[in-house]
Amino acid sequence: MHQYQAPMADFQFLLKEWLNLDSHYLAIGAQGMDAELVSEVMTQGAKFAEQVIAPLNREGDEIGCKLENGAVSTPPGFAAAYQEYVGNGWNAMLGNPDFDGQDLPYTAAVPIHEMLNSANLSWRLTTMLTESAVLAVDKHASEALRQQYLAKLISGEWTGTMNLTEPQAGSDLSLLTTKAEPQDDGTYAITGNKIFITGGDHDWTSNIVHLVLARLPKAPEGVKGISLFLVPKFLLNEQNEAAEKNKLGVGSIEKKMGIKASPTCVMNFDGAKGWLVGEENKGLACMFTMMNDARFQVGMQGLGTCEASFQGALSYAKDRLQSRSPKGPQQPDAKADSIMHQPDVRRMLLTQKAFTEGLRALSLLYAQQMDIEKYCKDYRKAQAQQILAFLTPICKGFMTDIATEVTNIGIQVYGGHGYVREWGMEQLARDTRIAQLYEGTNGIQAADLIGRKLSRDGGLMLNATVEMLSASINSMSNKKQLEQAQMLLHEWHQISAKLIHVDALDAAGAATDYLHYSGYVLLGILWLQMADAAKKSANPKIKAGKPATCEFYIKRILPRKEAHRSVLLSSASDLMSLSDEAFDY
Amino acid sequence: MHQYQAPMADFQFLLKEWLNLDSHYLAIGAQGMDAELVSEVMTQGAKFAEQVIAPLNREGDEIGCKLENGAVSTPPGFAAAYQEYVGNGWNAMLGNPDFDGQDLPYTAAVPIHEMLNSANLSWRLTTMLTESAVLAVDKHASEALRQQYLAKLISGEWTGTMNLTEPQAGSDLSLLTTKAEPQDDGTYAITGNKIFITGGDHDWTSNIVHLVLARLPKAPEGVKGISLFLVPKFLLNEQNEAAEKNKLGVGSIEKKMGIKASPTCVMNFDGAKGWLVGEENKGLACMFTMMNDARFQVGMQGLGTCEASFQGALSYAKDRLQSRSPKGPQQPDAKADSIMHQPDVRRMLLTQKAFTEGLRALSLLYAQQMDIEKYCKDYRKAQAQQILAFLTPICKGFMTDIATEVTNIGIQVYGGHGYVREWGMEQLARDTRIAQLYEGTNGIQAADLIGRKLSRDGGLMLNATVEMLSASINSMSNKKQLEQAQMLLHEWHQISAKLIHVDALDAAGAATDYLHYSGYVLLGILWLQMADAAKKSANPKIKAGKPATCEFYIKRILPRKEAHRSVLLSSASDLMSLSDEAFDY
Known part of the structure; x- marks a missing residue:
């Protein structure tokens, strides 16, 4: 089975020679940043992706997650890899520096995100959603909540989730019925069932911070009556440590086509204590803060699996000896030529390559605009917001539709072996298939x-x-x-x-x-x-x-x-x- | 979960009103055949597919096959369903009447094949390969072998397999190395390893008849040195009953992306006793007897999964209430309209429908030509052979490529639920994915x-x-x-x-x-x-x-x-x- 290697030369080309990263940082005033620093970050990120999480990916699919006595366990090695990730500061790459975040530009972080997705998509998902939760808490939560939760979400000491979907409310969130009843102490009692909650429970951290959409009593019908709440798995004590268990639990974990090492939970909230985030009835707008980012991140999942599949297919095509080239024997000393010499195999590989590298360029173009939005205070900020809004559905939809095509080509290059799980090619197709579905x-x-x-x-x-x-x-x-x-x-x-x-x-x-x-x-x-x-x-x-x-x-x-x-x-x-x-x- | 129902009205339309089956049977001289008889066969076939094997499909995927103590077991109910299939004569539909086959035209059998593929692809595979093996034994084996094996393969008392692929010889069979050494008694000792052997072992029948490609000593290199052998799991006694175990066994079964209820075996032949089928060094030509048929049958697998996926998606789209139609509320008494009212969902369903019904027409056009080839002795026979040869790769390649698209649309219509195994939609995509790979x-x-x-x-x-x-x-x-x-x-x-x-x-x-x-x-x-x-x-x-x-x-x-x-x-x-x-x- 091919072992993933980060495509460093293409990153270097795209960032330095195509995007002119140094000029870009100068133009937006990203002080202290340059292409060399980004190179160093990528080199370290590549090590983590290649050596720590990629080796866990295949077994993770076979073993999957387990729910026992109300607690979810992830496959062997997953929690330890997370500790290493957090320990080396990866979770904090994009975080607010006021809460110990590293505040890196997106052009430095997006290559790392791609690598994580390539190496082990299941493992990556929980950290991705934590980053989204950080955005919502940082922007919309009260100062008190920010002080309590933000630093630990940014460091990764705790993880975050998004609780939107209910059985009867998927594409149409106006139908959601989870209730939030105001309590005398200013908190809310959250009651309802949420489904498809990625990382709803796991064995990685001492607490999990759920962001939950729910309705206040007498809230308007439809999307204008939805509010956002922060609902921790464990309530905090006076030292801001996870203490008493909140009234919520995992009902079951889904049996899925792929991303089996990522726990997809049915969450039951039984009068759980929650805190309002943002204004009453404006919960969907708060969620939309995370949406551009989360949808782009899902597009990145497509790109990550494309790269992994292309690498696997290319290495097999170079090794596999079958038949002769239509041009006559190319490896006369061998019993056959490698299938790299078949025009139709090259057509498949070039299709993978053209999409993968094209989507990578798109992802870095998007990252460049995110940088502009983040650093610029002038007219460029508004312009970048317009561009990001327009490109987001294209990135999410196109990158993930293409990923299903590219990962299926990866199977095809392997012939029958592509259908056998141990080679890892069909797992990529199964794993990436979710990306066409979630986040809209x-x-x-x-x-x-x-x-x-x-x-x-x-x-x-x-x-x-x-x-x-x-x-x-x-x-x-x-x-x-x-x-x-x-x-x-x-x-x-x-x-x-x-x-x-x-x-x-x-x-x-x-x-x-x-x-x-x-x-x-x-x-x-x-x-x-x-x-x-x-x-x-x-x-x-x-x-x-x-x-x-x-x-x-x-x-x-x-x-x-x-x-x-x-x-x-x-x-x-x-x-x-x-x-x-x-x-x- | 939607339960499969055979698309009887479309079959009736295509056979009676589009293909004019009665005129067709008259023209080719298929005596005793008419559209009404075909209707009756289809009605009975639909019952078997809908009531016997469709209900086993979902659980079969979860349980899969097991190899214990050298013997393969299939999921609960699979063997009993096979007994019922054989008992009701389905296995003999196309068989030579001299060996108790029913000798039906292909236009009568192909709709049944589609139904079996739709209802439970894993279950279907072993019977499909037995039909292919029957063709090779009937046409190429010696009279003695035909007398010993043919009736039992046609009835289904025994099943058949095709042993072509070896680890180093897949698309390129010229590289195969399995040896066949002539013995004094006129038999051959077969030694080698074969992979990807569908139905290589199972718990359905008292014997399994392997058709194995191997090389004689001093055979020419390449494809001109390959011979075909019949190698039974159990050697026959004088009453032609399965008796002594032959020197062959199952090394392992593959862990696959799909068709998990179909045992895909690694077969080890350790000097197993085999009988030559056809002439020495002409084995590949014998295999090609089955090839047009088997490749078309694989195309039919694509069609079968398309139909199953379309049905599942359509029933869900009619039931699932989310959002309102762009034309305004269509189901004002409900909280939302069914997603059937969304133009993009209709685009997906119509894509499935257009492909499924189009491929069905193609399959019946092909069946019509197979009938002509079978019944006509004049110039029409040669013409039909030309047409079948030309259409075979199109059927196999196009029908199965399209099936991957159509079954993926089926997942997409379900949203996130499509990714959850219990709904059955992702299984169809996994199961049908093999069809783009095998039989070439x-x-x-x-x-x-x-x-x-x-x-x-x-x-x-x-x-x-x-x-x-x-x-x-x-x-x-x-x-x-x-x-x-x-x-x-x-x-x-x-x-x-x-x-x-x-x-x-x-x-x-x-x-x-x-x-x-x-x-x-x-x-x-x-x-x-x-x-x-x-x-x-x-x-x-x-x-x-x-x-x-x-x-x-x-x-x-x-x-x-x-x-x-x-x-x-x-x-x-x-x-x-x-x-x-x-x-x-």
């Missing part, structure tokens, strides 16, 4: 993109995104590739602008095609930029590999956009005309 | 299509297929749809004819795109035909559903063909230019 299904992402992000304010988010891309394209040196990129951007802009005026039903019918169309075009632009930047690279493999992969992408992948484009401006009548009864006979 | 990976199918089937004899197989389709299109009554179908067929024919002259390397680079292009075009033609035929249907749902689904297919699925077509006649240089070393950095 990809259908929800598509609806968000076309129904809200594209059309709100007459297209401001789109325009900000197009302007940013247009400016970054203009520095390309190859005129032909520059023109290609400009044409793609222009076409995307034109069609998007038309879609703003489509009615809601037709837009909903075009939503997924628009998301995919946008993803393919965006990756095309990024590939042309990368090919251009690679010409100056000192790394001969980058210099050869980027233009060749760009050519492949433009020729063999980008044409897919046409199939999506062809239905964008048409009516949804073909979707709606058939009666429900005539769907089956 | 889909890359091998694509290479077979473009490299052998298309170009051999200057395109005879292509021409026979185009002629057959052209003739069947001509009976369409709607002129516009007729012209659309003719245009598609013409385009396919033209591009295919050009591809015959492309050099081997470029053809290998275009292979998968050509297979997919062909699949999309073929389904387009079949959809236009079905929409035309449905206009006269007495079933109002068929009358409404087929044209609406045809419109959907033409508008939202068929455009994919363009992305594949655009690379067909281009060079493979973009695939081959990058050095192996520059695939990673």
Whole structure:
């Protein structure tokens, strides 16, 4: 079985030669940051991902999590790896420095996130959700709650969860019924059942901090009557230590397709003590603080599994000797040539490579905008917010849809061995499959993109995104590739602008095609930029590999956009005309 | 969890109104056969699939197979279901009547095969391979072997297996090393290790008949030195009963992604007694007798899982209440509308429906040609052989690639619940994933299509297929749809004819795109035909559903063909230019 190795050379190329990280940090005023420091962080992160959590991944899938006597245990080694992660400060990378966070730029943290996702997706999830919880508590909780919880969530001494979904309320949170009853001491008694709670319980930390959506008595119906509460597993004593058990517990853990080493819990709240976070009835807005970030993080999960699958497939293709090349024997001393010599195998590998490296570029572009949003106080902050809002559903939806394709290719390259668990390739396909579903299904992402992000304010988010891309394209040196990129951007802009005026039903019918169309075009632009930047690279493999992969992408992948484009401006009548009864006979 | 129901109305429509089964049987001289008899067979088959094996499917996945003390056990109920299957004569549907087979036409058996695959793919596999083994023994074995084994394989008293793959010999069988040493008594001592042997051992029958590829001493190297042997688990006594244990055993069973209730065995042959089937060194040709059939059967597995997934998704979409329709409340008395009212959910369901029913039409068209091949002794037999040879890799590759897409859509319609095993949707995606791999990976199918089937004899197989389709299109009554179908067929024919002259390397680079292009075009033609035929249907749902689904297919699925077509006649240089070393950095 192939052992994961962090793709350091590609990170270096993208950050230094494509994104010009030093100029970027200078421009946004990220003091003390430079590309060398990021390199050092990546080197250490790679060690942790490769040596500590990657070796636990395969066994973790086989053993899974267990619920015994109301407590969840994770597979062997998982808790110890978490202690090492926390001990080395990884959990605090992005945290507020007032609470001992390291306050690193996103461009430094996102490569680490990718590595963690590649190495062991199940293991990564709980730490990812803690980072999301930190954002919500830092921004919306009272000063008292921040003082009690934030430092320990940032360090990772405690973990955090998001409790949104209920059996009857998934995509539609307006239907949630968990109750929050005000108590005389200013706290709330939380009662209800939540499902699909990642890291709802585990054996890693002395406390777990649940962020729970619930309804106050007489709250308005629908999403305008939802409030957010902080509900710890253990109530704190006067020294702010986990003490008395709160009235909540794990009902069961789900038996899932993948991410089996991540406990997905049914949580029962039986009058548990909770504290309001943010204002009454504004809970969904608080949750949305975490949403852009969490959705992007789920996109990153797609990227992480793509990289792991590509590595596994490539190493097997180089080793596996079967048949001869159509060009005649290439390894005459062996009984057969490696399957790397089969054009169709190379097509599969290049598809994986073009998507993986393209999505990585997209992730770092997004990280760059997050940096701008974080550091800049001028007009650039608002611009970056617009861009991030527009790119978020594309990252979440496209990166995870593509990951299912890429990880399935990984299986295919192995032939029948890809179907056997010990090789690890099918686990990647099973693990990454969740990413199309949670944090809003990809259908929800598509609806968000076309129904809200594209059309709100007459297209401001789109325009900000197009302007940013247009400016970054203009520095390309190859005129032909520059023109290609400009044409793609222009076409995307034109069609998007038309879609703003489509009615809601037709837009909903075009939503997924628009998301995919946008993803393919965006990756095309990024590939042309990368090919251009690679010409100056000192790394001969980058210099050869980027233009060749760009050519492949433009020729063999980008044409897919046409199939999506062809239905964008048409009516949804073909979707709606058939009666429900005539769907089956 | 949705319980499978056989799609009887669609079978009836396709067989009676689209394929005109009575005329077909008359034309080929299938005496005693008519559509009513086929209906009766289907009704009984549906009962078995729905009531006997479908209820075992979910638990079978959880429990899986076990190897203890060298013997394999299958999940509870599996063996009893097999006894019922055999007792009711299902195993003998296609068998030679000289050995108590029922000798049914393929058009009668193929709907049953689909149902078995839908209801419980794991359970189905062993019976499918027995049918393949019957074909090889009937056609190639000596009269003595036929007398000893055939009746019991046809009835199902014993099952059969195919032993091809070895650790170092998968796609490339020329590398296989299992030895067959001639013994004084005319038998052979078989020694070697085989992997991926479906049904290599189980607790269903008193004997298992292995068909094993091996090499004779001094056999030529490569595929011209491979012979086929019949190697029973138990040697027969003079009453032709299973008696003494042969020198073979199960080394282990694979831990797989899916089809967990089907035992996939590592088989060790330690000088096991075997009998030559067919001529020495002509083993691969004997195996190819089963290959068209087995590859088509694997395509049928794709279809079966598509149907099961579509049914599950449709029933959930009708029940699940989340959010309101973009048109405003459709179920005002409920707290939300069913997700059937969401255009994007309908897009997913229509994609499943369009593929499932399109592939079903393809499967019955193939069955019709198998009937012609079986019953006709005149020029039609040779024509049907050409058509079957051409369509086989398309059926195997396209039907199974599409099944992975369709079953993944099934998960997506369920949202997070699709990822939870108890709903059964993710099992379908895991189970069907094997079908892209075995009986020749889909890359091998694509290479077979473009490299052998298309170009051999200057395109005879292509021409026979185009002629057959052209003739069947001509009976369409709607002129516009007729012209659309003719245009598609013409385009396919033209591009295919050009591809015959492309050099081997470029053809290998275009292979998968050509297979997919062909699949999309073929389904387009079949959809236009079905929409035309449905206009006269007495079933109002068929009358409404087929044209609406045809419109959907033409508008939202068929455009994919363009992305594949655009690379067909281009060079493979973009695939081959990058050095192996520059695939990673």
